[in-house]
Amino acid sequence: MHCQAVFDWGNLLYKCKYCGWPLTIEYEVLEHSSKRFLALIKGAKRLWDFYPILPIDNLHNIVTLGEGGTPLISATTRLTKHRFLYFKLESHNPTGSFKDRPISVIVTFAKENNISCVVAASSGNTGVSVAAYSAAGGLEAHIFLPGSCSPEKIALMQSYGAIVRKVEGTFSDAVRGLQQQKIQCINATTTLVNPLGLEGNKTIAYELAGALSKIDYIFIPIGAGPLLVGLYKGFNDLVKFGINTQVPHLVGVQPEGCAPIAEAFSLGLDHVEPWTKPVLTCAEGIADPLVGYEDDGTIALRCVRETEGFIVTVTDEEILSAMRALARFAGVLAEPAGAASFAGFLKVQEKVPRDSRVVCIITGSGLKGGWKWLN
């Protein structure tokens, strides 16, 4: 992505050997086969139905709990006057967040390669997902959490049998805590550290393309931004195969209390700086200061610019108001980070053309204790 070096597929590499940047995985299987790709997209019920474009050799190794194939629902007029607004309910994945997609891919890869343990730094959702999929696949799970992680999510991880360690500080501190341990496991942290993660996230683009013939804007809650980068990758595949003519405008949404990518965007910088101010937000899932891996943010920033998207920041009040509206007028109970996309849309809706097709990704469920923010 940076120095353009290419490596053969084999052992998992976390970063480019030459320039140190995150890697992405490319496939040769489906080249010159738009028809087959289109059939996949139209017929897929779940993530692993996309197996020809996922990093797997033997389908017996799949570790699945039924992730992907999440519902896409229309917004009612009680929520917005916008005519074509949709919610992609990633909150309806098996453990209640979109993280089940990258984690299913990573744990499957681990199983296929006889790796017996998984480690991850997590603000909560990744940890729950890693714990569940490791249990399903028979792997050991070690999770590093920041102090802000909710007790409900910690208890969930432990219910699945994961080993949990709390690290003083932010999510970035948890990432550093993990690095210092040098545990010999596959790293499932869902920054851009592991290129397998994007392979899970990109499938959301395929599903959206299968359901809607045209999408103009996608609003995405972002911390380090792997979901946004995954959507970028997925939509670029769709363009490459001639299924879509262009990538939708990707709109990142960050909480005001932790918004390093938004800051770089608004200052017109070409790279993201770590967030060194205090982290203050109810949206723990996207409270990522990017300290030590700010390049991940820069990659997300580039994807936003390349698609002529933008970044919007939202206050906690705006997030909780969007969360309440989703529950009361759509029957969708998101956690704060999961509702941030809709909060971002509400903030800028006057600027979004009235006849444009808009999707908000609802990234995480409020069932896992997130409902407390409404009570």
Added chain:
Amino acid sequence: MHCQAVFDWGNLLYKCKYCGWPLTIEYEVLEHSSKRFLALIKGAKRLWDFYPILPIDNLHNIVTLGEGGTPLISATTRLTKHRFLYFKLESHNPTGSFKDRPISVIVTFAKENNISCVVAASSGNTGVSVAAYSAAGGLEAHIFLPGSCSPEKIALMQSYGAIVRKVEGTFSDAVRGLQQQKIQCINATTTLVNPLGLEGNKTIAYELAGALSKIDYIFIPIGAGPLLVGLYKGFNDLVKFGINTQVPHLVGVQPEGCAPIAEAFSLGLDHVEPWTKPVLTCAEGIADPLVGYEDDGTIALRCVRETEGFIVTVTDEEILSAMRALARFAGVLAEPAGAASFAGFLKVQEKVPRDSRVVCIITGSGLKGGWKWLN
């Protein structure tokens, strides 16, 4: 079902005018059309893909959050030596339980018939589902709960904006509390009071038939038994249309601390008596003493006998042990009532032929506070 009276489809009837028994809905649409039925079953991604055999006239009235189309996963060897054991993860429905199926059908019917409010007695899951679907459809929701309902589930109902009333006593007392109010709403209580409920539950049979060519036993947690009766109805449709040759043996699982149907079964009675002993179980979702609607239990009992199934009781210890095993060795976090099916299977597995195909229905998720039973 009892006096064999037939009524025209039109206004919703709750009970037979003549004999007072629960009603079921029959369709003429698909008659003599096995091929179309088979195509439906093979292609369906979600509950409403079965619309030709669901009680709806105008598809615009559908109130959906993406229910149905739940995952079916194989048990690993770490859970059982049985070769063909599957889990149908109804816990992965939008609000975390199979109740989203009947409630989506009932709320849709209400919308189609300009009914603006929904009332239900619930041990918890039905209430959460009614609250969510009423919010999605723009209806008012009133929920009557027994004292045992978990605070997490009550908070969830309130998050969606439902009006919640606690009734001293058991689930049967909540049912009576509701009846005394005479609220002019559609009744979404998921005993057999509303025949629309079975229309949602029967779709699980269709999905199972689409996924597995042969099923010998289905283990089902039962309170009043509408899920079991719904499966019975669905599989009978499959036999009628020539898709399946027989209905699987339906096995009801009840907690020892509240087991009126099990008691009638083991005593060889032809009808179920209400449970007048104290209700003592962690499986609140199936703790139904059937006081005042014991006929519902009798209907479930008949379905069990007709399919040459049986009923098994499990202790709280057995339920929690099954729940723990599911979390640790399958990555499936069920609530106690949701794990009861697997507990029942474990209890009798020596008697289940080794090469038979067995499905356990995991009816509800542990994400909504149920995880507390493991900590």
